[in-house]
Amino acid sequence: xxxxxxxxxxxxDQLRLPHGLYLASSSQDYQYVWLRDSFYMSLPxxxxxxxxxxxxxxxxxxxxxxxxxxxxxxxxxRPREQWEYIHSRYSASEVREIETPxxxxxxxxxxxxxxxxxxxxKKGKRIIRDAKDHEIVQKLVGxxxxxxxxxxxxxxxxxxxxxxxxSSVGACIAGLQAVKDxxxxxxxxxxxxxxALTNLFxxxxxxxxxxxxxxxxxxxxxxxxxxxxxxxxxxxETNLLREHGVIRYKGDSYYxxxxxxxxxxxxxxxxxxxxxxxxxxxxxxxxxxxxxNADKAKHYINMTESVMLSDGSLPELYxxxxxxxxxxxxxGWGSALYILAKERYERLM
Numbered sequence: 001x002x003x004x005x006x007x008x009x010x011x012x013d014q015l016r017l018p019h020g021l022y023l024a025s026s027s028q029d030y031q032y033v034w035l036r037d038s039f040y041m042s043l044p045x046x047x048x049x050x051x052x053x054x055x056x057x058x059x060x061x062x063x064x065x066x067x068x069x070x071x072x073x074x075x076x077x078r079p080r081e082q083w084e085y086i087h088s089r090y091s092a093s094e095v096r097e098i099e100t101p102x103x104x105x106x107x108x109x110x111x112x113x114x115x116x117x118x119x120x121x122k123k124g125k126r127i128i129r130d131a132k133d134h135e136i137v138q139k140l141v142g143x144x145x146x147x148x149x150x151x152x153x154x155x156x157x158x159x160x161x162x163x164x165x166x167s168s169v170g171a172c173i174a175g176l177q178a179v180k181d182x183x184x185x186x187x188x189x190x191x192x193x194x195x196a197l198t199n200l201f202x203x204x205x206x207x208x209x210x211x212x213x214x215x216x217x218x219x220x221x222x223x224x225x226x227x228x229x230x231x232x233x234x235x236x237e238t239n240l241l242r243e244h245g246v247i248r249y250k251g252d253s254y255y256x257x258x259x260x261x262x263x264x265x266x267x268x269x270x271x272x273x274x275x276x277x278x279x280x281x282x283x284x285x286x287x288x289x290x291x292x293n294a295d296k297a298k299h300y301i302n303m304t305e306s307v308m309l310s311d312g313s314l315p316e317l318y319x320x321x322x323x324x325x326x327x328x329x330x331x332g333w334g335s336a337l338y339i340l341a342k343e344r345y346e347r348l349m
Contacts, residue, residue, distance in 0.1 A: 007312025020055035075142035103155030111171030118178025167213035174221035244318035246280025
């Protein structure tokens, strides 16, 4: 096994908790489990026969069993308050909701989990253990229909202000399609999603013409193909790609070099100061592999390896135009995407 891949798997092993979910990072700031991070960090095990993938989803289904009362309410009554939405972030050991105010409306996380369940099931993995698991999956589908994800403004992948995000809509479309052979999915819920995606294309939202999160529409979800996928990749490369990573969107204030001046200014205030997220590089490699561009994929794999630290870890981000990186190191999401890109490229070669 390639040494860098070996070290990246070691990082995932270190971040995986005994119950099967993952810490986002070993840093103090990220001592939580996010559904989204656990989803991406489990993907390298999808093709493996070691039950690590199943363990992650069994714990997620157990989590939803514990909060089934919430699903029961919000399969018939649309959430009104932020806390009513299915949470994306939980305490590390007990996997319980955290009462701190947060951007809990994150439809892409629910779509991701449904996609992971459906694809795992198709791969022959025993994700669904019993009738209760089946019932939970049906209720997750009902939840997305009840909130009308195709027009409900959510906090999105970056957990910020609420808009209708193409990356969230696409994740829900993919998730519903993935489980429609397991549970009942009304066809119009998928059709409505595609219509919303068409209306937004090629933008992420009304405030963001392009966003790193849009790469998820190509990999892993494949809801955009061909010329549409190519356009999204070109937008990211032209507008968001930087020396040490990819900025999330123009005007991102999170870890901006002027974040100390507050995060309340117009996006243009932060132009040129945005943090460079390292996982954007292997993500671009994976998208180019989807598009059949092996040489470009290799280029982004090389870029990823160039920003790795000596122990093989990937920082969450580098500060703008700087060799300095933040404390959320290693970020498991980045290690997972690197493994996926590197292994797929090597299989291709």
